[in-house]
Amino acid sequence: MESPLSVNLEKVSHIFNNAVYLLLIVFFLLGNFVSFYFHFLTVTAFMLVLINVYYLYIQKQHALLSNFGLLAQIRYMVESIGPEFRQYLFMSDTEEKPFNRIERSEIYRKAKNVDSSAAFGSQLSFGPNEIKLRHSMYPVHKEDLKPFSVRFGEERNISNLHIIKKPIMISAMSYGALGSKTVRALARGARKAGITMNTGEGGYPKYHLMENCDLVFQMGTAKFGVRKENAVLDEEKLSELAAKDQIKMIEIKMSQGAKPGKGGLLPKEKITKEISELRGVPMGQDVVSPPFHTECTSAAETVKFIRRVQEIAGLPVGIKMCLGRPDEFSELVHQMKTQDNYPDYIVIDGAEGGTGAAPKPFMDDVGVPLYAALPIVQKILTEEGVRDKLKLLSSGKLINAGRQFVAMSLGADSIYTARGFMLAIGCIQALQCNTNTCPVGITTQDKKLQHGLDIEEKSDRVVNYINNLWHDHEEMLASLGKKSHSQLDRNNLYIPAQF
Ligand SMILES: Cc1cc2nc3c(=O)[nH]c(=O)nc-3n(C[C@H](O)[C@H](O)[C@H](O)COP(=O)(O)O)c2cc1C
Structure with a gap:
């Protein structure tokens, strides 16, 4: 009734x-x-x-x-308008996804150089699924901490080493996914903060180069910027790019956490005339990159391709991937041993990673999450006796010092974050990166929406974010009783039984 x-x-x-x-x-x-x-x-x-x-x-x-x-x-x-209403009026501070308000406001405060301490007690969950850090009964003095340094390329003894002095880099985001002002703000911030920025797979890094920071040039499966017909590598273009002063490393993107097994996706709404020229793609239709490099259809070919890129570029060369099947990763490592050739680094991007645009089922259900993937990769590399042949990097929601320390304790030598830096320059998590309507002008090509994004002001936010993160790193290292990041290992973690 x-x-x-x-x-x-x-x-x-x-x-x-x-x-x-x-x-x-x-x-x-x-x-x-x-x-x-x-x-x-x-x-x-x-x-x-x-x-x-x-x-x-x-x-x-x-x-x-x-x-x-x-x-x-x-x-x-x-x-x-429900999401906006819920976000501002109804949702609790710990409810929003992928980053809740507490997590986001920590980054906003750090980026604005405002005190980010809190009162009364943590609002996060302390249930049985949480990985936490173990402190030491005997913290070290901050003055005794050793400076951080990771030297990419040292294992191969190459002359063009790239040395980073802070364990955080700006993760791949292309011009196309981001607007030109965003790219310049991040790149200028990277230069001022002395950190390295990844160009993403958007082709010739015109706006990145303007700001004169250290860059990792990313080569996606479509090879924008260094491609011939059918996404085949154009060696001449790669060698020209690699000769530029600012380009310090090359990254071959095999896959990414938000859409593993799929190529990059740039929605047609975001393809301006300039982007179509820089990438060499037509306007008016979505640009979907191939799911793999045409040169990499097996483990043996992949290792050969890595060597080829290393030889052409004369720089450290890494690969980025989201872990799928561990047996395939083992096979790749076997091939590295057989051919005695190793990438200078491997980035493991967790399935929880972000994206400018991706098919939803891939974002939600494909790929291994970071905290599960890192131990598998670290174990395979260690058991095969090749852990000292390369550096291990990681990304996937590593926006604060706590998460970065967990990843480093699980084996990562250094951290990449993309959305951490987006939040630092004012991203409000409107979840519109794929529609060209980003209200704060970060992931849009619309000049009117970009109007409010001041490059100089936002570059200072990048610097503040990095400085305040670094402060947390030093404090946490000391409390864990470690003198350097290289001493972090699994013993620093309280890991619940199911991991
Ligand atoms: C707007 C946006 C664009 C991205 N573009 C790329 C890209 O061009 N190439 C790539 O390998 N990853 C790309 N990513 C993924 C990030 O580099 C990173 O791997 C992922 O977001 C995990 O880091 P995070 O959780 O700190 O954001 C993009 C992510 C975002 C949010």
């Missing part, structure tokens, strides 16, 4: 629709007999009637509109 309190939508919409017709008549009469100004309302009511007739009798795509007319449209409108 229908509850006396339940709303009969059909009845309500019937009354609502008739009210619109009635209003038209009332305003028309008032306009004729009381004051001409009522005709402004007559016109408005007339428009509403026309729209209502269209919804009810003409359009066929939406059953809800056909059945309920304007009232259904109001429902669609309320639904579309």
